[in-house]
Amino acid sequence: MEIAVVGGGSMGSNHVRALSRLDEVHVAGVVDVDLQRAQALADRHGTSAFASVEDLLTCCTPGRDLHGCVVATPTLSHLPIASQLIEAGVAVLVEKPAAASAAEAQELGRLSESYGVPMMVGHIERFNPVVRELAGADFEGPTHIDIRRVGPFTPRIHDDVVVDLMIHDLDIVRFLTGSNVVDVQAVGKPVLSEVCDLAVALLTLESGTTVSLMASRLGQKKQRQLDLTFEDHFVRCDLLHQSVLVQRGQQGGLTTEGFGFQQTMNEEIRYLENRAEPLVSELSAFVATIRSGDTPPVTIADGVEALRQVERVRAVIGKAIDSGVGTGPLG
Incomplete structure (x- = not known):
């Protein structure tokens, strides 16, 4: 092909x-x-x-x-x-x-x-083995989701951090939960450029799950961490190194008495049997879509919805800046 x-x-x-x-x-x-x-x-x-x-x-x-x-x-x-x-x-x-x-x-x-x-959108984290594992897991909806996406400043990128980085996590949340966002709170500011280099958003989903997102290009190295808090356990995912840690307490995930690990550190990598480069998986899916004529795994409708959420977050940040909570333009 x-x-x-x-x-x-x-x-x-x-x-x-x-x-x-x-x-x-x-x-x-x-x-x-x-x-x-x-x-x-x-x-x-x-x-x-x-x-x-x-x-x-x-x-x-x-x-x-x-x-x-x-x-x-x-x-x-x-x-x-x-x-x-x-x-x-x-x-x-x-x-x-x-x-x-x-x-x-x-x-x-x-x-x-x-x-x-056929048209497909490159939301690459959909093809991260960790995200795929979570999407296929049999669990009740999380109480809270926290995602931190940090990287170094790159002058060649002119988009603000919401559309450059946070868009990945807005899409992940929708992909994993299937629940609509009903409330958005957010702040952000430019630091090294004329557009927003740091943004923090707090979302409330229709399901009741709360979500905190932090996107920054002020770090010295990349960080891609996704945490899910459930009533009886806690899941920490490293999207960059494709590892998962599950902590489960005998009397609830957040209690100290009887608290233990469902998996040891040595077992984390074994949790993901099929580690792969997400970009290769994404392109393979694109080729398969062309061959089969089937609906692509990430549709243009998915891309539209991700941009709608970006625009919601940007609008809230803009209002926060106008009120003095944040400083500087989003671009």
Whole structure:
């Protein structure tokens, strides 16, 4: 199967590398407005470079030598680039966020449906083995969910931290609980840039579960921690290193008397039998969607909903800033 990548930057390079690991896939080409950058990436993987989507479509016939395309470009370009590919009949995997707004993402959904072309959104944490394990677990809804997503500051990223990082966790919460958000409280502030570099949100779900999310690009190293508190046990997940720790007390998860570990530290990794790189799993699912014609595991509707929640959090942060609780713009 022939899959091209639009965007020769950091994320686009990762997609080309991951696609090259799939036996059933040939990278049809790399597209970037910086043709020199596209050529360097293409040369490393034995494929062709193009300066535009138009050039790609001129050289590669959709359905014959181009079956799908990954869009890993700056967010503002997602709508025009994905639209062009869909209208040409090329299946699209667009990096998160699906578009610059929920309204733009909805427009992509309408185009995809109108042209009958598959479209998938790259919410990569859906393919994290830890998240998949939790999604398949047989448990009652948690009392509370806490997610911390921290990383170092990266000047190349111009999006605020809510849409850059927190969007992952807004999607995880919806994916794991299936429950709608009924209340949002949030604060945030710029520190190293002109947009929000640190954001904290407290959500209340329709189910009654409370959720606290912290996204920051002020850390020295990456941290991806997901905690779930239940009435009788506590689950701590490391999404980065793909490990799970379950603590269970004999008289309730938060009591000290008789408190013990359901699993020892040595058993954590054994809890996940199938450790995998989420990006490779995501791209494999995209290829399977093109082959089968089935609904993709992450639909454009999922992308729209994630952006709606981003916009809710941003709006609350904006009000907090106006009232003096937070400082600076979201961008």
